[in-house]
Structure formats: structure tokens, C-alpha cells
Amino acid sequence: MLGDSVASPTIWIITVVVTVGVLLVDLLIIGRRPHEPSMKEVSTHLAFFIGLAVVFGLALWFFAEPHELSPAPGPEFFAGWLTEYSLSVDNLFIFLIIMSKFSVPRQYQQTALMIGIVLALIMRAVFILVGAAAINQFSWVFYVFGAFLIFTAFKLAKEGGEDEEEYEENKLIKFVEKRFPATKEYDGTKLFTKENGKRLITPMFLVILTLGTTDLLFALDSIPAIYGLTKDPYLVFTANIFALMGLRQLYFLIGGLLQRLIFLSYGLAFLLGFIGVKLVMHALHENQLPFINGGEHIEAAWLEIPIWLSLAVIVGTLAVTTVASLAVSRNRDQKELAAETGPRRDWENG
Template sequence: MSDQPWVWISFNALLAILLFLDLVVLGRARTVSMREAILGTIFWTAVAGAINVVIFVFGSQTEGIDFLTAYIVERALSIDNLFVFLVIFTYFGVPGQYQMRALLWGIVGALIARAVFIAAGVAVINAFHPVVFVLGAFLIYTAYKLATSGDSEVDPEKNIALRLARKLFKVSDDYDGQKLITRLSGGALAATPMLMVIIVLATTDVVFAVDSIPSVLAITTDGFIVWSSNAMAVLGMRPLFFVLAGAVAHFRYLQYGLAAVLGFVGFKMISEDWIHIETNISLAVILIALAISMLASRVLPNNEETVETENPGVPGASSGSGE
């Protein structure tokens, strides 16, 4: 569908309208209730579903399944990133009523970065096909690291963009509502902690995109499918954060499901010239891998929680969060 201008114009116009409504019309500072978060998640999922229907109708069945598969992969990978966002908010002490706005601005920055990544990735693959072997090998390596690495700590203080921003701008100690720039008592302008939060959120998502975008490129190199599935998954991640923030630690086996997904799409990318895997089969494999990992998180006993219960006074006993 990438060769049809009306498709690009229509989707990006819809994207701009929805972002405008979120930023300007619905952008008042407020603490997001669970009801609002659930409704927001349903809304963005419905928008993605409607776009998928349009692709099926005006495109082809293959393109429709490609979008659905890419969207599910992106959405699944985003769940694993919610813990990182929670750490960032805790580190900066972001008041609850400002978290929605911080996430939205962070996502706007992430969308811009992803658009550049996607355009570059599609162009490189179309111009130099052997690069798919490099990307496929990278995904398999990432899958291995994800499956074998232990708990990793997230330290926003090590974020290079944050360090650079602090060198370039004077940063105020306190939040000034949702403002990104404030005026100090002496009259000087300074960046607010809110701006620092947005910088860290956006640049952190760039790191996530290094894994997720090659995964989608392994499914399809249709620029519109890659862009639209990415955009919908990223925008849907914002309300999903408030739904799953308290529960994400319980998906302790999700990393293995994600590792299986990354390994599979990496293999698919490398072997595409010799072994053609139908898109519907890819979709089934991805759904099964994610379902098994999430089901295992629910039904298998958590030994770390058992240890904590039996030894409540032991310093450093794990909470069983897996993070």
C-alpha cells in the first residue's frame, strides 16, 4: 500500500488529529483513573482494528495479516517496556496528574525517531538486500540475551541525552505544572524536570525501537504497514501503562515469550530466500509464544515469592517481581 499517496495522507492526517485532541483538547493535568485507562486502551485498540479493516478492504489479505502481526509484535514488546517507564517516573518523582502528559510528549518524540528509523530501514533493505542477514542475526542475538540475562537495573542517570541536556540547560528543582520551561525567581529561564522526563522517555524508546523495528521489518518491508503498525502500538502503549503498571511485574515469564518471538522473526528474516513462512503461520507462532509465556506466569509457582514469604526478615529478599 506504500505506493498509494491517499493512504499515507489519510493515516497521517488521522494521526495528527488524534494527537492534537490528546495534547490540546484533552491535555489537562489529571490523575488517570483505571476506568479512563481501560477506556483509552480499548479506544486505541479499536482505532488499530479499524485501520486493519481498511487495509484488508483496500489492500490485500496478506497486507492485512502483515499489519496485524506487526501490531501484535510491537504491542507485546511495549508491555515489557512499561516497567522502565515506571522506573523513570519514580526516579523523577513525576506527580500522578502529570504522568499522562509526560508520556504523550515522550511518545511524540518517539514517533518522530521511529519514522526516521523506519524510512532508513526500508530504504537500506530495498537497496542492499543482504542487510537482512545482519538484522536477522541481531534479532537472534537479542533473543538469546533476553532469554539468558538476569535482572537488569534501569538507571535514568546514565541516559546520555539526559546528561547532555543538563549540560546545555539550567534545570529547575521543582515542577511548574506541565510546563517544559519555567522562569526562576531571578528571572532566568530554566528547563523543568518535566522536560528531562520527556527527553529520557523519548530516548529510551529509541533504544526499544532498535529491537522492535527490525522485528517488524522481518514481517514486511511495506513502509506504510511498518509505520502504521508502529504508530498504533506506540500510541496504545500510553493508556496501557496505567492499566498494567501495577501488574507488569507479575508477567515474570514474558521475557521468554518475547525472546521466542524475536528469535523466530530473526530466523524468518535470514531464511526468507530459502524457506517461505506464510504470514498467517508467523502470526500463529507469535500468538502461541506470547500466550504460553503469559499463561505460565499465571499458573506456575513463583519460587521467589515463596522464599520471601518463608523468610520475611531476610534483608534483600526478592519481591518476585522479576525486575
């Protein structure tokens, strides 16, 4: 599996080791000094991770050799990274609700997010390997991925205007809450504690479990989406790493701004639909199903959407969605403020 990649086994190992090292350092620093980060702190760290992703993508663009699974490594990485990042921003809505539901103190939220991100990376790595294996063995899986993304896009667009507060605990969390005794109070960042000689789980345990399993559900659409942009498991893996690395800082930096991105769900729905159609078109081009075109490939140039066009659609959609959201939100806020203050009298204006 590692050989079917733009990266050699050695590069894979180096990437995994560096990722684990960065995560361990981050965990040790946060674990030693739980705190609510300042805007300067999160801005600096976020700029570092984004800069690192840009440098990594440019290095792939100029130095990575094209491969059968990755004809354009650099553009494919940027398309995948931007898609994963935008989906991660949407996921922050749910993370905010989870933190609020469990009443997580602000100084402990970094720890919860960090451990949740580590769990997410592990689970996504499994998803990526399974997806790569399925693609290598069964070309028809692109039909499944494409249909699923189109369905998800339709569902996301339909629910885009609904209240984000409709989060509901998954069955695993409900099972754990019923079967395992837990304290009602936090014991720092500890996952377990003792009360009256009994070992109990803490609310922090439930928060981290909720964040990890929730991200697993998010991966059900994000992993097929990125496989619609690149078939190289190394690019899929690194795009997910860079998207998740800056997620914790983004959570603290734009928590209030999230409420203003009112069209984000619609923009993401369009992107997922676009990638879903792209996957179906690719599946037709690589078709081996006997009941479609007699089991033969459908040779048509228009069935293969070039990566530069995909990258342009992704950047354009995110830009339009963000600008439109902020413009409409600002106009709405001004109208609400005017309604609260009422019309000003002439004598008030001097």
C-alpha cells in the same frame, strides 16, 4: 517510496493527517487538565484504540489488494501490531523506572508520556523510511537485521532474570543535566520556567527527553523485527502507530501487573529470535552476495515462513508467556503470604 506500498499516496496523507489530529486533540485535552486518569477512563480509551486497530486490520484483510511487498496485508498488519505491542509492554518497565527516578507527580505523568509518544512516533517514522530505503536498495540488509535480532534475543534471554532496576541514563541526558541549569521542582507541565530572572529547564523537560531518547533505543530492535514480518512501510508505520497510541493507557492500567509478567522477557527473546531467523532465511532466498551460493538466490520452499505461521507463533508465544507468568506469580505470592502468616493452629481453625 510511498508508491512501494499497499497504500496509495492519498491513503498515506489521510493516515498521517488523522494521526496528527488525534494526537493534537489528546495533547490539548491533557494539557488543559493534567490529572491522574481513573481506571474507567484508561480502560475506555484503551478499548477504543485496540478496537480501532482490530477494525483497521480486518479492513486490510478483506479489502486491501495483495502487493509485491505485502502478499497478505491483513495478517501482516496483525503480526506486526502484536509484535510492536508486546515489545512496547516490555518497554513500560523502563518507563515506570524513569517516572520513579525523576519523581514525576502522578497528575503530570500523562503529559510526559503523551509528549514522549509524539517524539517516538516522529523518530520511528524516520527509522521506517530509512529501513524501507535500505531494503529497496540492498537485499543483504536482511542479513544485518536478522543477525542483530538474534543477538538481541540472546541478550534479552540472558538478562531476563536480572533486576529491572538497572536502568542507566543515556549520555544525552547526562550532557543536558550538566550543561543546562535546571530547577529541582516541577512547575506544572511546563518545560521551561524562570527563577530570579533566569530561564531554566524543568524536570519535566528531562523526563520527556529521557522517554523520547529511550524509545529511540527501543526502535533499534522493534523496527527490524517488524520488517521481518512485512516489507510494506505503510503496514510498518500503522502497526507502530496503533502500538504507541494505547501505550499511555496501558501504562496506568497494568502498572502493577507488569511485575507479574516474569516470563515476558523470555517470550520476547523467543519472538525476536524467531523473526531474526526468519529474516536470515529470507535473505538466503533473496541472496545476491557473491560469497554465498555464488551470488545466486537459494531456491528452497522452507526458506520462506508463511505469514499465517508467524502470526500463530506470535499469538501462541504471548499467550503461553502471559498465562505461565500469572500462574507462577500467583503461586509465588501465595507462598510468600503463607510464610508471613505462618502455619495456622488447630484451635484457630475452630
